Amino acid sequence: MTRTVIRRLIAIVTISYSILLPTAQAPAQTGQASDFSDFPFLIYCEYEKIGHAYYFSQLNPDGTAIFMTPDSQVGTITVNGVARRVDGQRSGSCSGKTLADLRAEKRAFDLLR
Secondary structure: OOHHHHHHHHHHHHHHHHHHHHHHOOOOOOOOOOOHHHOOOEEEEEEOOEEEEEEEEEEOOOOOEEEEOOOOOEEEEOOOOOOEEEOOOOOOOOOOOOHHHHHHOOOEEOOOO
């Protein structure tokens, strides 16, 4: 990746985080214990040797976290479930993996507090 692409990616992620953080911190209202801190800020996946950075975008009331790339690829995951791609047939390196799997493989990046 060129430095320009990396800078743009960082800018997009930073802006998205600052806009979405206030709404994402609300706990799930269905009785599930999921909240923003249960999920990584960024998940890195590969498909056909191309890397994609999926950043935390939304936490639904049912506890499903939505992750999105800058080019609008979308994936979902829950605290106890597996990663799934939305609207696509491609299966990358994160598909079917749990948060524990992604963290163990160093594909999930949490914010330091």
